[in-house]
Amino acid sequence: MRHTDPVVLSIALALSGSVQAETIYSGEFDYRTFQPSSRYFAGHAPAEIAHLCDTGEHASTxxxxxCAHAKFERAEATLLHKFDAVATAFRKSDSEAEKENEPLALPHISKARSAWINYRDETCYSVAYKNGPASSRYVSFWECMTTITQAHTKELDALLKSPM
Known part of the structure; x- marks a missing residue:
């Protein structure tokens, strides 16, 4: 039987108590580094993925x-399509304004888009970090990103419907 020195043991215990284990939920993250959900779910049938995401049956964290990331990807694709429509409408409006030597709209909506992306990202990072390194951190993050993205898509749709 091996004898352990009590002093060495107490130092080891003291050190082990002060070391924090790193997990994927520790520290900051960049959502742009997440692999696309299509890669994660590669090899699975769409019906299988839909069942997993809709029911959560036998689903890991x-x-x-x-699943939450995939929902955001769909919402973002819709938003990008809507923003393209807004940009097209503003370009048309700007071509008329340019003839009259009036200010252009497209540069402003482009700045607004950049500011909005920053707002969305920072808001959702704060949602993700508010509960500490919980295993639901990324689910909360992606749900926030989806909700804010869908709301902005509706705002852009209303902008398109307003007289320009």
Whole structure:
């Protein structure tokens, strides 16, 4: 039987108590580094993925993170399509304004878009970090990103419907 020195043991215990274990939920993250959900779910049928995401049946935390991520990816694709429509409408409006030597709209909506992206990202990072390194951090983050993105899509739709 091996004898352990009590002093060495107490130092080891003291050190082990002060070391924090790193997990994927520790520290800051950059959502742009997440792999696309299509890569994560590669090899699975769309019906299988839909069932997993809709029911959560037999889903791991990583599965649920990617389900929430996939929902955001769809919302963002819709937003980008809507923003393209807004930019097209503003370009048309700007061509008329340019003839009259009037200020242009497109540069302003482009600045607003950049500011909005920063607002969305920072808001959702704060949502993700508010509960500490919880395993639901990324699910909360992606749900926030989706909700804010869908709301902005509706705002852009209303902007398109307003007289220009």
């Amino acid at each position: 990583a599965d649920m993170e990617q």
